[in-house]
Amino acid sequence: MNFILYSDVNDSSISQSLGRPEYSYYFVLKAYRPVLESLGRVHVVAATAEVDPLYRQLHAAGEDCLFLSFTPPQKTPDDLECPTICVVAWEFDSIPNEQRDDDPRQDWTQMLARQGRVITLSSHTARAIRRAMGEAFPVLVLPTPLWENFADIRSRHTSAPINPGSTLDIKGCIFDSRLLGLSADDLLPKPLMAEQLAEIEALRPPPLTLKRRFVIARHYLRMWALDLGKTQPEPVHRTHFLKLWYWEGVHDLFSEAARERLAGYLPAIASPLPVVVPEPVPLDLPDTTARVETQVDGVVYVTVFNPLDGRKNWHRLISAFCWAFRETADATLILKITQSDLSSYYTELMTLLAQLSPFACRVVVMHGYLDDPQYARLYEAASFYVNASRCEGLCLPLMEFMASGKPVIAPNHTAMEDYIDEDVAFVVKSSEELTIWPQDTRIIYRTLRYRPDWGSLKAAYENSYRMAKERPQDYQRMSRAAIERMHDYCAFAPVQQRLSDFFGLAPQAPMPVAVTDNASC
Incomplete structure (x- = not known):
């Protein structure tokens, strides 16, 4: 069997693609690849246009082929000769089941029916698909096999509830709440000085x-007359100067009713002037090309997210931490950002931290791309990993920190229900709420996600901290349980067996490889 794989993001573009809507599919493809290689030959293409030529070549040689599209169904070509299967990461309780914008691909039921089967990353997604396609529709639930990737970390590092001191570095920039001089007073408008008032x-x-x-009238009428004298006057300028004369020179002489009538009779002259939006003042942002480092210690919480991803609920994740540890100096929250554009979230994040100040705990923001050794240090530095999402398609970072032996704080809804419970996590309570399908431009509320309870999240911080400080044996028990859970859930052998059964192929020798992760899938 030949497997042809495609994702919108590839090895050469991943470091510039952080934050793109489907960039996490790249990491799923990379994690699946060794399993697929144990069942046949793998070909990764850079564009979907390469699929059919490769299929014809292999088919002419008498070889079977299957195209695995690591993109959402609406972005998967529906006119290929090669048999196609979508790999779907989805976090809502229903799938798009109607055509819109004259694009039949927006109806996932049509796309999946044409393909005849589908691979999903979670049981939650599988249920949503079967509700739309019928219980008999072939759905393979296949988490990414990543447990073996963390064997080196597990062999050299034993998770500890209290970090004695670690050095973290990144090519990018680091913001430390203890060095920012945060103050809620800075958010208030400052009274203008006498010199500023005089300038105004x-x-x-x-x-x-x-x-x-x-x-004013003489100036604009002169400009109007000069424009009319041109051999080829600009059509816009024929009324432009008259409009300026009206608004600057005589507009205030008319009553409101008279101005409205004039605007109706002479819209080119008396209609309102266009609103000129001033250019925003550029932010004074730090250099993101240098290699920088920081030291962390104490009880260290880590989370990985894209601030532009509305699922991640990061405002509440941060606020619950700052309130839980308002007077606790040795609690640190590390925010690893998976968004390449610093300006897209900087003001919002700094405003939030200023609103929450003062607090004794520490918040460290890491902006940039981490390579394997840098990410390994982040895994080892953590006491706990935190997730407060409204919904998840899989959540690779959460699984990876668990595979490294880290207990977690997380809800047990959507994809996380497959591997989160009280044996491995401080479970955050949540309740259902209406939401939209992300790609639905009509913004119609017709599906569900979850609302994590802020009080439950704050209590999880407090309870995990007490465990770290007072019950290290319970911490070690939860750490071991996290490793065992990931072994049972996403080790290479069980994932390989599921895949071989689904395709009816005999497995060969396993070939796990490491996956560098900056994903939030």
Whole structure:
């Protein structure tokens, strides 16, 4: 069997693609690849246009082929000769089941029916698909096999509830709440100084005396006449100067009713001037090309997310931490950001931290791309991993920290229900809420996600901290349980067996490889 694989993001573009809507599919492809290689030959293509030529070549040689599309169904081609299967990461309780925008691919039921089967990353997604396609529709639930990837970390590092001191580095920038001088007072508007008031007053135009109205009229009428004298006057300018004269020179002489009538009779002249939006003041952002480092210790919480991903609920994750440890100096929260554009979230994040200040705990923000050794240090530095998402398609970072032996704080809804319970986590309570399908431009509420309870999240922080400080034996028990859970859930052998049974292929020798992760899938 030949497996042809495609994802919108590839090895050469991943470091520039952090934050793109489907960039996490790249990591799923990379994790699946060794399992697929144990069942046949793997070909990774850079574009879907390469699929059918490769299929024809292999089919002519008498070899079977299957195209695995690591993209959502609406972005998967529906006109290929090669048999196609989508690998679907989905976090809602229903799938798009109607055509819109004259695009039949927006109806996932049509796409999946044409393909005849599907691979999903979680039981939650499988249930959503079967509700739409019928219980008999072939669905393979296949988590990414990543347990073996963390064997080196497990062999050299034993998780500890209290970090004695670790050095973290990144190519990018680091923000430390203890060095930012945060203050909620800085968010209040400052009264203007006398010099500033004088400058504003100096910029005010002089009063509209009869003489000034005459000067304004003479200027704009002269410009209008000069424009009319051109051999090929610009059509816009024929009324442009008259409009400026009206608004600057005589607009205030008319009553509101008269102005409305004039706007109706002479819209080119008396209609309102276009609103000019001033250019935003550029942010004074740090250099993100240098290699920087920081030291962390104490009880260290880590989370990985994209601030532009509305699922991640990161405002509440941070606020619950700062309130739980408002007077606790040795609690640290590390935010590893998977978004390449610092300006897209900087103001929002810094405003939140300023609103929460003062707090004794520490918040460290890491912006940039981590390679394997850098990520390994982050895994080892953590006491706990935190997730407060409204919904998840799989959540690779959560699984990876668990495979490294880290207990977690997380809800047990959507994909996380497959591997989160009280043996491995401080479970955050949550309840259902209405939401939209992300790609639905109509913004119609027709599916469900979850609302994590803020009080439960704050209590999970407090209870995990007490465990770390007072019950290290319970921490070690939870650490071992996390490793065992990931072994049972996403080790290479059981994933390989599921895949071989689904395709009816005989497995060969396993070939697990490491996966560098900056994903939030």
